[in-house]
Amino acid sequence: MATERQPEAAVFVIFGAGGDLAWRKLIPGLYQLFLDQRLPERVAVIGLGHAEVGEAELRRRFRQGVDQFSRQGPAPEATWELFASRLSFLAAELDQPETYTELAKKLAAQDQEWHTRAQHVFYLAVPPRLIEPIVRNLGRARLSRDRLRARIVVEKPFGRDLASAQALNRTLTQVFHESQIFRIDHYLGKETVQNLLALRFANTLFEPVWNRGYIDHVQITVAERDGVGTRGHYYDRTGALRDMIQNHLLQLLCLVAMEPPVSFTADEVRNQKAEVLHALRPLAPEQVERFAVRGQYGAGWLDGEQVPGYRGEHNVALGSLTETFAAVKLYVDNWRWQGVPFYLRTGKRLPARISEVSIQFKPVPHQIFPPEAFQDPRPNRLIVAIQPEEGILLRFVSKYPGPAMRLAPVLMQFYYREAFKTPSPEAYETLLLDVLRGDATLFMRADQAEAAWEVLAPILEAWETVRPYDFPNYPAGTWGPDAAEALLAQDGRSWVLPTFLECQLCQEELTICQVTEAPR
Numbered sequence: 207m208a209t210e211r212q213p214e215a216a217v218f219v220i221f222g223a224g225g226d227l228a229w230r231k232l233i234p235g236l237y238q239l240f241l242d243q244r245l246p247e248r249v250a251v252i253g254l255g256h257a258e259v260g261e262a263e264l265r266r267r268f269r270q271g272v273d274q275f276s277r278q279g280p281a282p283e284a285t286w287e288l289f290a291s292r293l294s295f296l297a298a299e300l301d302q303p304e305t306y307t308e309l310a311k312k313l314a315a316q317d318q319e320w321h322t323r324a325q326h327v328f329y330l331a332v333p334p335r336l337i338e339p340i341v342r343n344l345g346r347a348r349l350s351r352d353r354l355r356a357r358i359v360v361e362k363p364f365g366r367d368l369a370s371a372q373a374l375n376r377t378l379t380q381v382f383h384e385s386q387i388f389r390i391d392h393y394l395g396k397e398t399v400q401n402l403l404a405l406r407f408a409n410t411l412f413e414p415v416w417n418r419g420y421i422d423h424v425q426i427t428v429a430e431r432d433g434v435g436t437r438g439h440y441y442d443r444t445g446a447l448r449d450m451i452q453n454h455l456l457q458l459l460c461l462v463a464m465e466p467p468v469s470f471t472a473d474e475v476r477n478q479k480a481e482v483l484h485a486l487r488p489l490a491p492e493q494v495e496r497f498a499v500r501g502q503y504g505a506g507w508l509d510g511e512q513v514p515g516y517r518g519e520h521n522v523a524l525g526s527l528t529e530t531f532a533a534v535k536l537y538v539d540n541w542r543w544q545g546v547p548f549y550l551r552t553g554k555r556l557p558a559r560i561s562e563v564s565i566q567f568k569p570v571p572h573q574i575f576p577p578e579a580f581q582d583p584r585p586n587r588l589i590v591a592i593q594p595e596e597g598i599l600l601r602f603v604s605k606y607p608g609p610a611m612r613l614a615p616v617l618m619q620f621y622y623r624e625a626f627k628t629p630s631p632e633a634y635e636t637l638l639l640d641v642l643r644g645d646a647t648l649f650m651r652a653d654q655a656e657a658a659w660e661v662l663a664p665i666l667e668a669w670e671t672v673r674p675y676d677f678p679n680y681p682a683g684t685w686g687p688d689a690a691e692a693l694l695a696q697d698g699r700s701w702v703l704p705t706f707l708e709c710q711l712c713q714e715e716l717t718i719c720q721v722t723e724a725p726r
């Protein structure tokens with residue numbers, strides 16, 4: 207969110223520079239910030255990786271990553287050269303102390319050349335098993351000592367359960383102060399996710415009805431069209447609950463459910479989010495079956511193309527029992543939300559890449575219009591669309607033109623791209639800048655990460671104990687297993703078709719559009 211002051215010099219040290227994240231997100235993100243002149247004049251990026259990859263190969267890979275993933279498209283030669291002059295490499299064994307002696311020397315030399323003490327951002331884009339040795343070695347090399355200038359960024363997964371997250375937090379806080387630690391959840395860097403805070407706390411309109419008196423239930427959907435792609439090795443040991451619900455979806459839930467913070471500062475915002483996690487109703491083991499659903503995709507069709515099932519993906523065990531779909535029902539036990547269910551679902555190989563939060567309101571307390579006035583009775587709904595479109599949509603009932611009193615739902619739409627006519631930054635751009643400026647508002651604090659694991663512990667345990675008997679239980683290209691529908695049907699509700707799809711189906715691109723019943 208970048209409200210703090212920019213340092214005058216900075217060095218990004220990327221551990222795992224040869225990996226997917228550096229290639230797809232970090233280097234393209236830094237390149238964009240460089241283009242937008244958001245980085246300090248004196249900036250350097252040091253990539254640490256295996257000697258066998260080699261500097262030339264890494265440079266080629268970074269360039270290719272920028273060309274493929276940068277918002278600007280392929281980089282012009284001269285601009286790339288300017289950016290590339292800031293890049294350097296250290297062939298390194300990440301668990302060997304000598305690497306860190308070498309790194310410390312390199313950083314000191316850079317400071318000397320710049321005649322200043324630069325900000326150091328240690329970015330851990332590495333598998334979880336390397337985090338502890340890296341953190342300890344940074345400590346031994348005294349690279350964590352400067353509380354104001356040394357920062358560490360830790361990627362998810364942040365542990366794989368409560369105990370491992372606690373152990374990770376202990377390791378980190380033995381070497382770094384909490385204010386130096388940035389646990390990244392890239393969903394929090396997305397524009398519309400941040401806009402949830404603006405919507406709720408910069409307007410008077412919504413907050414008075416933002417409670418159990420008016421809201422019937424909340425649905426949070428993060429649907430992915432892609433399968434596991436090249437990440438089978440990681441994903442098969444992780445699954446949808448750990449990969450998405452523990453972090454991205456629970457963070458969204460926190461932003462929807464939190465109380466207004468006193469001010470927009472990291473601790474005030476994070477205190478309120480932590481409160482939500484603490485208020486989530488713990489599930490008893492025997493409730494898991496009624497509150498959580500898992501699924502795994504089988505072979506199917508997407509846009510007329512046949513795609514393999516999860517078990518046929520690269521680096522996935524033949525009879526894998528890992529879930530690629532998860533849905534849970536949660537309750538926030540406090541005054542504001544008592545009795546309001548929050549339904550969360552996420553999955554791979556669903557029909558579309560769509561993330562949205564849907565707030566469904568209760569019906570009016572007394573209906574003055576006769577039933578025949580309603581062409582298509584639908585409750586008020588507020589939708590926060592996160593991707594692919596970024597915007598906010600409000601559905602309400604309106605009179606249909608004509609002599610009779612006929613009522614129909616209409617949709618009022620606000621889209622970022624139309625309203626502001628300026629491209630939104632990538633989540634990683636926002637977050638990298640925040641780290642540089644020391645603003646932790648959009649990052650997970652230790653207690654939040656642990657509380658999120660605590661909430662999911664009964665589900666993780668139950669799923670590990672009881673083998674799923676019906677995997678694969680949804681064909682690729684569908685909205686998940688039947689049990690996901692049943693999860694809501696038992697409460698007399700159903701999942702909403704994401705609004706963006708609904709709008710595409712009725713093919714309206716107007717600011718106010720008539721939404722007719724969309725086929726499933």
Ligand code: BG6
Nearest residue numbers: 362392393430449450454561593
């Ligand atoms: C990552 C998960 O955190 O988020 C991936 O590990 C998932 O499995 C990705 O595909 C989704 O992010 P986005 O920004 O594309 O919705």
